[in-house]
Amino acid sequence: MFDPKQSVTLIGTINAFQWTSPHCWIQLSVDGPQGAVEWSIQMGSTLELYRSGWRPSTLESGEKITIVAHPMRNGSHGGLFVSAANTDGTPLKTKSAGSSTP
């Protein structure tokens, strides 16, 4: 479904961060020549994200971020998450892996 040999860098605004099973999703609105396009970025399971320090509050709607993803082979606006950062390049604020404490 995704092409692991290709990567795209998307700068956009978060429409939704879905903390769901079996995958979490980032819905990202990206401005283009034809207007805004919504990308669906697939992530791991809630357990895998939790162990990596992510929480449902890590991303909020309206936030601007940069996402690197492996795009869909069929050219549709979807991708597999590789990394994310704030638009100034600083890392996102995540917790210590798998811990309730900051």
Add this chain to the structure above:
Amino acid sequence: MTRTLLAALVLLVIASACAQRNLPQRAQAFASLPDWTGLWESSAARLFLSPAGFLEGVDTQDEISKRVQLTGHPPLNDEWERKYQSAAHDTAAIQAAVLSAKSCATSFPLIMDWARVFQVAVTPEETLMVFESADVRHIYTDGRSHPQKDDLWPTPLGDSVGHWEGDTLVIDTVARTPGRIGMGSNDLSEQAHFVERMRRIDKNTLENQLTIDDPLRFTRPWQMTLRYSRVTDLDRMIAWDCSHDRNPVVDGELTIAPP
């Protein structure tokens, strides 16, 4: 009269308290069991440990074939060896199998060799294995046998009974739904019979010696040793299900459904 009533009340309170606690015999049975407290995972689980759901730069299929023993080559009889070789070169069939065996549908025995964090609860009557996918294996250790034929039907996890040999839990499983093991070409019949010998070999490692016998598929029992590491970066179980699956298969391809 008042004194009698008071004594009766005290006895009632003591009896009530005793009724809520384990009897000494059961407490003693608990004390004799090994401590497998905690969360455990197979080495395959580490392949998927990232926000992306798999490790960047790792050839997942290649790593799965190295780490997941149940995708290996069993001692098949001639008929099933021919089918195995034919299936191994049938790309369309492999793709169809991958699509049909989506990540949510993991049955036994693959669930013991796959990317699933699980918790073990050892009690005198049964050992429970509770998986992140909300599947639960019940291994009854109260001396019972498998149900009679009329009371037994195939299920994805099968029917398991067990007994303790020292610190080793010996698990006997039958009635696993026949069909593919998943993520590979291997297939088990309704006559597949499984024996696991599970023990803790050090503070952070559980070992599971799994033997599968299938008279309709194998020429001899298929044996392997699985190991599970203690999960140290989770403070609780994060269970999940597939209620929000957004990857439907359309025209034979996985796709992304709208949010």
